Amino acid sequence: MTEFAQGAHDLMRTIETAVEGLGYAFVEAVWVGGGLLRVTIDRTDDAALNVDDCERVSRQLQYALEVDGVDYHRLEVSSPGLDRLLRTPQDFQRFAGELVDVTLRAPFQGRKKYRGVLQQPLEGDATQAVVWDEALLAELAASKPGAKKPAPRKVGVAKPAAPSRVAHELRFSMAEVREVRLVPVIDFRGRKS
Incomplete structure (x- = not known):
């Protein structure tokens, strides 16, 4: 392992230890231009990550990175977001039953992009599955806030x-x-009572 790779590995380990020590899940850390170190974290339970969680982890990381002598200008701690990437087997397990967008490396049946419901992974199976129903996806698209309503039909035009x-x-x-x-x-x- 090169010295650079070893340093990057040690940095990730430091971040992961600090994040998980506070009871959060470490998702990723990336260097962005201008000396920005962006760390993505998540909750280990089903609760939503909030600003207080990010602030708590940020403070802990500042101490941990200072002790390790990591040279960074800015630190950003955030959640994976609503449209988070699924990367690990744990992600696929956790989000089974949710609607996902899958982008393939090579086309399958003439297309690379699929949208469907992520299925529960099978025990010992290295593959994942997405099930979709074109009618259901059309209904979901029409029910989105701000979606265009279908134009009224003219009399005598076949449905x-x-x-x-x-x-x-x-x-x-x-x-x-x-x-x-x-x-x-x-x-x-808004909230439903």
Whole structure:
């Protein structure tokens, strides 16, 4: 291992130890231009990550990085976001049942992008599966806030056929995928009583 690679490995280990020591999950750390070290964390429970969590981890990392003599100008600690990337087997397990966008490295049946519901991984199976139903996806798209409502039909014009309710399954290995991302589901209508 080169000296640079060893230094990067040690840095990641320092960050991971500090983050996990506070009870959070370490997602990734990247150097961005201008000396910015961006650290992404998440909660280990199903609660949402908030600003106080990020501040707590940021303070701990400042001490840990200073002790290790890491030269950085700015530190940014944030959540993976609503459209987070799924990278690890634990991510696929945790987000089974959620709507995801899958982008393949090479086209399958003439396309690279698929949207569907992530299935629970099978025990001992190295592949993941996404199931989609074109009619369900059309309904989801129409129900999004701000989505265009269909134009009123003119009298005498035939109604287009409804999409069939046929579920399709896409099985893939991580080597076949460029990225898998959660589809953000945001409800701007407010809380329901």
